[in-house]
Amino acid sequence: MTLSVDIARDLGGFRLETQFDAPDGVTVLFGRSGSGKSSVVKSVAGLLTPDRGRVRLGDRTLFDTRTRTNVPVHKRRLGYVFQDSRLFPHLNVRDNLCYTARVTGRGSRRPEDVGDLLGISHLLDRKTHALSGGEAQRVAIGRALLSQPDMLLMDEPLASLDGPRKAEILPYLETLRRETGLSILYVTHNMAEVARLATHIVLLENGCVVRSGAPSELLTDPDMVRVLGVRDAGAVLSAKVVAQPEDGISELLVSAGRLFLPAIDAPVGAELRVRILAQDVMLSATRPAGLSALNILPVQVLALRRGDGPGVIVQLQAGQDRLLARVTRRSADAMGLAPGTACYAVMKSVAVSPTDIAVGLQSGL
CATH class of the missing domain: 2.40.50.100 (RNA polymerase II/Efflux pump adaptor protein, barrel-sandwich hybrid domain)
Structure with a gap:
């Protein structure tokens, strides 16, 4: 499902003015810290309101200043995974997984349906304080999936994890895309994640799109080294x-x-x-x-x-x-x-x- 974004907003001395299309697959928003990546995702999710512009997902308009359309967050049918898992400490894993689907009224799948996919079947009755960082983040992903979203938004989901935990969760993200076919908008400034996951890349710098395209084109373009970084080239x-x-x-x-x-x-x-x-x-x-x-x-x-x-x-x-x-x-x-x-x-x-x-x-x- 194609996501089309054309938005602008002043963010306290920082101007976000971004236009791109995210085709089916895993579109990675890549750029240095402060380039506007998270602001774009929050605008798509409805957590941040642009000053002007339009956001469309497939044939649905989520936001449009011209028609004064602004679909509420809970009706956008988007799954959001934050940097930290944001699990409810008073609920066990099973109840955390079911929470978003219960609140939005969407989703007929059971927790067991994502258990094998994300390797969390054995954790369903466990309290969240007993989870490792990687396990907690997989539960957060499962919670987003069980709401049956049209698209998954992932805002630096591995940023809070150490090296071993990142290595643990990356294969599950690969399996997620391969098994579900769900389109993903993925934010990161880690080139290893870009290289492993992206089917399309959008390079951001100072709130603007520098360039977008297939990994084979962007990652091997010498002129893009300035944006990507010499060490990560x-x-x-x-x-x-x-x-x-x-x-x-x-x-x-x-x-x-x-x-x-x-x-x-x-x-x-x-x-x-x-x-x-x-x-x-x-x-x-x-x-x-x-x-x-x-x-x-x-x-x-x-x-x-x-x-x-x-x-x-x-x-x-x-x-x-x-x-x-x-x-x-x-x-x-x-x-x-x-x-x-x-x-x-x-x-x-x-x-x-x-x-x-x-x-x-x-x-x-």
Whole structure:
């Protein structure tokens, strides 16, 4: 279900003026803190009223200043998941799950229906104070789902969790989209979450949309590094598991050849997303030999972006995919890198973190 947003509001010295369409799938609002991401989601939910504009979800108008339409929050049929779980401490998990559906009068599903999906079936009779941060957030997601929303709004749902808890919950978010087909508007400033979940990205800066589009286009555009951040610059490749040898190295097929990564918990034939950071890609003018690095792909230089410092971001064509490499200006000059240059991208297997691999989410790439 497509969400269309065209809104403006003055927020105490900050001007929010945002226009974008969020197609079916997971649309990620990405930007630095203070860029206006949460204000956009609150406007969609009805928790913040724009000065002017319109919000439409499918064929329903949720807000329109011209027609003076402003659908109340509880009638917008949106599920909202906040940064913290906001569970009711006097209710157990089962009653927390049922609360929103009971208040809105929507939803005929039982708590058990989301139990297996989110791995919380064994928690239904537990008090909320006995939940871990990751468990509490999964209950909050389940509560939103049981209200049978037309769309799920997730405002930095992992921001309050530590690394291990984030790693615990990300696979459930992937399963949620894959199993329910529910469209999601997802807010984050964490690039790993963008790379794993997004089928569409909206980049925000100072309250305005800088650009929007598919991850394969935006994440590998050298001109977007300024917005995305140099350390987070990288590409997301579509891959398929083709072998699981006994030595603990999974063999993947990508459009440019083979990738070898530390054991991935996925069967042969599984489709994956693999995020490769620009800082983990080395370039060689000739195919190297005698290296410990297992991953060597033939590539061609598409573009270079030279910053004010010693670094250069190099955009590469790798089969049907695109990569980014971050090299020094000295290396780029010594290799004579320019658009059209053929070379090889070299990546260590251990450089790819398990948190940068998503199973079963390729649409939008």
